[in-house]
Amino acid sequence: MATSRTPGAAPGVAAPRQASAESLLALKRRARRINKALAEKYPYAHAELDFRNPFELVVATVLSAQTTDVLVNQVTKILFARYPDARAMSEADPAELEAILQPTGFFRAKTKNVLALSNRLVDEYNGEVPGRLEDLVTLPGVGRKTANVVLGNAFGVPGITVDTHFGRLARRFGWTQSEDPVQVEFDVAELFEPRDWTMLSHRVVFHGRRVCHSRKPACGACPVANWCPSYGLGETDPLKAAKLLKYELAPGSEALLEQLLAETHRAAEIRMESQRRLP
Ligand code: SF4
Secondary structure, three states, X not given: OOOOOOOOOOOOOOOOOOOOOOOHHHHHHHHHHHHHHHHHHOXXXXXXXXXXXXXXXXXXXXXXXXXXXXXXXXXXXXXXXXOOOHHHHHOOOHHHHHHHHHHHOOHHHHHHHHHHHHHHHHHHHOOOOOOOXXXXXXXXXXXXXXXXXXXXXXXXXXXXXXXXXXXHHHHHOOOOOOOOHHHHHHHHHOOOOHHHHHHXXXXXXXXXXXXXXXXXXXXXXXXXXXXXXXXXXXXOOHHHHHOOOOHHHOOOOHHHHHHHHHOHHHHHHHHHHHHHOOO
């Protein structure tokens, strides 16, 4: 049975977000307006890494460091066909594994981590991925971000996943001022109910990839512009901003967007099909 986790204070974590003119109550209200608007904009938001079980998700998340989910999904398709579980992966020939993982970058370190991770799972957890944060973070290559992805998506335990997109947007929204992912997680956790954490993470990451980009945020085409203190950081002209949108929101992707909105329950499948059609 899934249970929520209360972040609580972590050792070494600084005091929460700095004081601003906005009260905590007003900040919570604004944060929830943003979450609602994102939910309406992205009813099809989901984990963008493909997986069928906790083992596949933990490996895919380890591989996703410094590369795109699209690329990881291409690689894991081959990887899991060859090594379907922790036991098979733990017995893999390192050179063969390196060759498969090469496109994801940092492939030597990733090969080492995936092998060590699989061995630990076989030796200590009977080949299964543990469903507790404190166990997950002790696995090779698994940090707090990966552990939260696995808990939230493979075990149904609410978790906030602070990747580069989430951290950037949380700061732009004024939900935190911290650059430290753990502090960001604690600051944002204070603003939402645990039941919202996992989907909030997906929606914010979706928004970061499609609209609120690192260098050129499309403020003029942004569904949360009314509640964002950083409005104006990017292009505010609606027509110019629309050209900056990506993936299913990009100009020319109307058919894909329509399909995702019509079949939200099949969103991951539709996305996979659309990626397969890419040259
Ligand atoms: S208004 Fe601009 S800065 Fe704020 S979330 Fe939207 S795109 Fe990002």
